[in-house]
Amino acid sequence: MKKTMYEKIWDSHLVVDVEGQAPLLYVDRHLMHEVTSPQAFEGLKLSGRKVRNPHSILATMDHCVPTKNRDQPIADLIARKQIETMAENCLENGLNLYDMKNPNNGVIHVVVPEHGFVHPGMVVVCGDSHTATHGAFGALAFGIGTSEVEHVMATQTLPQKKSKTMLVQVNGELSKYSSAKDIALAIIGKIGTAGGTGYVIEYAGDAIKALSMEGRMTLCNMAIEAGARAGLVSPDEKTYQYLEGKEFAPKGANWDLALAYWKSLPSDDGAVFDTIITLDAADIAPQVSWGTSPEQVIGVDACVPAPESFDSEGKRKACESALAYMGLTPNMPITDIKIDYVFIGSCTNGRIEDFRIAAEVAKGTKVAEGVTAIAVPGSYHVKAQAEQEGLDKIFIEAGWEWREPGCSMCLAMNGDELSKGQRSASTSNRNFEGRQGKGGRTHLVSPAMAAAAASAGHFVDIRKL
Amino acid sequence: MQPYTKHESIAALMNRSNVDTDQIIPKQFLKKVERSGFGIHLFHDWRFNDDGSDNAEFELNKPAFKGAKILVAGDNFGCGSSREHAPWAIADYGFNTIISTSYADIFYNNCFKNGILAIRVEQDQLDALMAEIAANEGVKFTVDLENRSVTTPGGNGFTFEIDPFRQGNLLSGLDDIGLTLIHVDKIDQYEAQHKLAYPWLWV
Numbered sequence: 001m002k003k004t005m006y007e008k009i010w011d012s013h014l015v016v017d018v019e020g021q022a023p024l025l026y027v028d029r030h031l032m033h034e035v036t037s038p039q040a041f042e043g044l045k046l047s048g049r050k051v052r053n054p055h056s057i058l059a060t061m062d063h064c065v066p067t068k069n070r071d072q073p074i075a076d077l078i079a080r081k082q083i084e085t086m087a088e089n090c091l092e093n094g095l096n097l098y099d100m101k102n103p104n105n106g107v108i109h110v111v112v113p114e115h116g117f118v119h120p121g122m123v124v125v126c127g128d129s130h131t132a133t134h135g136a137f138g139a140l141a142f143g144i145g146t147s148e149v150e151h152v153m154a155t156q157t158l159p160q161k162k163s164k165t166m167l168v169q170v171n172g173e174l175s176k177y178s179s180a181k182d183i184a185l186a187i188i189g190k191i192g193t194a195g196g197t198g199y200v201i202e203y204a205g206d207a208i209k210a211l212s213m214e215g216r217m218t219l220c221n222m223a224i225e226a227g228a229r230a231g232l233v234s235p236d237e238k239t240y241q242y243l244e245g246k247e248f249a250p251k252g253a254n255w256d257l258a259l260a261y262w263k264s265l266p267s268d269d270g271a272v273f274d275t276i277i278t279l280d281a282a283d284i285a286p287q288v289s290w291g292t293s294p295e296q297v298i299g300v301d302a303c304v305p306a307p308e309s310f311d312s313e314g315k316r317k318a319c320e321s322a323l324a325y326m327g328l329t330p331n332m333p334i335t336d337i338k339i340d341y342v343f344i345g346s347c348t349n350g351r352i353e354d355f356r357i358a359a360e361v362a363k364g365t366k367v368a369e370g371v372t373a374i375a376v377p378g379s380y381h382v383k384a385q386a387e388q389e390g391l392d393k394i395f396i397e398a399g400w401e402w403r404e405p406g407c408s409m410c411l412a413m414n415g416d417e418l419s420k421g422q423r424s425a426s427t428s429n430r431n432f433e434g435r436q437g438k439g440g441r442t443h444l445v446s447p448a449m450a451a452a453a454a455s456a457g458h459f460v461d462i463r464k465l
Numbered sequence: 466m467q468p469y470t471k472h473e474s475i476a477a478l479m480n481r482s483n484v485d486t487d488q489i490i491p492k493q494f495l496k497k498v499e500r501s502g503f504g505i506h507l508f509h510d511w512r513f514n515d516d517g518s519d520n521a522e523f524e525l526n527k528p529a530f531k532g533a534k535i536l537v538a539g540d541n542f543g544c545g546s547s548r549e550h551a552p553w554a555i556a557d558y559g560f561n562t563i564i565s566t567s568y569a570d571i572f573y574n575n576c577f578k579n580g581i582l583a584i585r586v587e588q589d590q591l592d593a594l595m596a597e598i599a600a601n602e603g604v605k606f607t608v609d610l611e612n613r614s615v616t617t618p619g620g621n622g623f624t625f626e627i628d629p630f631r632q633g634n635l636l637s638g639l640d641d642i643g644l645t646l647i648h649v650d651k652i653d654q655y656e657a658q659h660k661l662a663y664p665w666l667w668v
Contacts, residue, residue: 015648015651015652015655016648016651016652020629020630020633021630021644022628022630024645024648024651024652026652026655026656026659028666035495035496035548036547036548036549038498038499039498039499039500039549042498042499042500043500047640047642049642055667063495064496076496078496078497079496081496081498082496082497082498085498119665119666122666127547127549128546128547129545129546129547129571131547142571143546143547143571144547144571144574145547145548145549145552145571145574145575145578146500146549147549147575147578147579147641148574148575148578150642151641151642151645154642154645154646155642155645155646155649155652156652156656157645157652159630159641159644159645161628193483193541193544194483194540194541194544194567194569197541197567197568197569197570198570227541227544227569227570228570229570250665250668251665251668254664254665254668255665257664257665258663258665261663293483293485293544314482314539314540317482318482318483321481411487411492411546412492413492413493413495413496430485430487430545430546432485432487432488432545433485433487433488433510434487434488434491434510435487435492438491438510
């Protein structure tokens with residue numbers, strides 16, 4: 001039978017499949033951060049169970065960590081307690097932790113690929129919905145809840161329901177002003193935030209093949225925003241090159257064994273997908289979200305939609321309430337929207353490539369008056385690399401703040417946040433109400449679009465710069 | 466986990482789509498290291514005014530919905546993050562049943578780990594249930610998980626589909642991990658083979 005990549009990974013990880021019970025899937029890699037794990041460790045301890053495979057776990061601290069004054073104790077006492085608890089739990093269970101002071105520290109989904117901890121064909125989980133990121137390597141990677149974190153620690157398996165398969169085919173060539181982020185947003189705009197519910201998406205087509213590994217991570221990262229369980233990209237030469245030589249990548253004879261296996265993973269020609277969506281990359285303009293759901297997104301050359309332009313009552317209502325929250329009026333050009341804050345970073349767009357392109361746009365400009373712009377590297381390694389290339393100086397000279405790594409303003413748990421009514425151009429992944437601070441208004445964009453907005457003080461069509 | 470038993474309870478109405486996990490439990494409450502006590506923060510940003518008083522406009526603050534165990538909500542409920550704090554807050558507030566047309570994947574799984582029955586219905590069924598609550602706030606529905614049925618005084622009752630495994634676990638209140646560990650021999654066996662087939666994963 002012809003199989004999709006998802007089906008191949010599923011079949012090779014099936015431990016138990018008996019009548020009346022959910023199939024048990026084996027888990028190769030378990031990623032952790034401080035927010036979704038403490039209750040799982042507590043549960044494990046209370047039931048007298050142990051971590052089955054400590055070597056399968058890599059942990060970091062990212063959600064609550066400050067992005068400045070890192071040498072001082074965390075002022076927020078509850079956050080400090082969460083960080084301390086993480087350190088204690090990892091020590092007690094013999095887990096590999098990149099704590100706040102570790103030079104490998106950073107956002108979990110940025111750090112893990114940097115060390116080659118995830119390979120093609122693996123099943124990877126984390127108590128974090130953006131685990132989908134690692135699908136960029138052709139690994140089946142998905143977010144789980146804290147009860148499931150405990151389940152995986154105790155059993156190395158997870159009861160799972162098999163997903164349906166969706167092929168998202170992006171043909172043609174992307175304009176040099178559009179990026180993986182714009183593809184991700186355009187797909188969500190097309191199929192909606194529930195469009196992928198019940199599916200695992202495989203991204204394919206020339207425009208996907210042309211993406212760098214960083215770009216593929218950005219794309220798969222937002223599979224969850226389309227409602228999908230996971231996103232996948234076929235491994236290829238770029239994947240192998242990226243992994244080769246990394247700390248946790250196979251070495252010597254194992255490299256050849258692994259490579260042979262990885263090359264068997266891509267979906268067979270003629271494999272059947274339950275749903276196929278097709279986009280033309282050339283049609284994808286730089287995207288800007290205008291509402292409070294990632295599906296409320298449009299090209300930068302368009303106008304804010306009017307509620308009556310939607311065909312369902314639900315969407316009209318959602319548009320009305322989003323416009324009220326966002327303080328926007330129907331039919332105003334996107335480029336007329338003024339911003340107060342710019343955030344470049346997160347597990348979506350906090351990698352070196354993102355800072356390179358943003359720096360290229362920011363070079364020689366000045367942050368507009370009244371605008372605060374922060375650049376938050378996804379990890380200490382990204383930070384060091386950027387500094388080696390002099391990118392930090394470009395940002396600082398342009399009036400940006402150059403910060404320490406962390407999730408920062410993506411979800412504003414660490415004190416980096418918008419105040420009520422403030423509006424951001426953000427390279428993160430969610431524009432939900434209050435996500436970046438109560439009453440804050442988030443517009444999701446690519447790093448280049450964010451950098452251009454910083455100096456203009458409003459959105460600009462970067463194709464016209 | 467408490468076993469789920471048949472009950473007659475007030476059904477609260479939340480006529481909104483895409484209710485996301487950032488609304489269900491805003492991030493400032495995710496820093497606790499315990500599993501309990503999240504109910505007081507449920508829907509915090511909608512539920513309370515800036516001065517901490519109850520927002521009278523927010524639907525769940527209506528006196529008629531006080532003590533509700535059933536939440537009837539619009540489609541794609543629970544979208545967003547994987548935070549299990551969302552179902553913890555919902556359960557701690559007092560809900561044990563949600564009725565909607567669709568749920569985000571991770572949220573749906575998380576519900577069943579916490580004794581919450583998430584029921585999927587068709588749009589016309591949801592519309593009828595919402596209309597019945599709107600016309601008679603405080604109305605009580607009866608949920609019978611064993612027979613997979615919901616009955617309402619207005620005659621909008623229905624039977625629903627649910628995975629038998631999830632149904633069994635909710636009814637018995639059984640611990641998932643215990644169930645999996647019944648198969649520990651098979652896990653050992655699989656792992657031994659896995660090590661042979663993919664040796665590079667183990668160095």
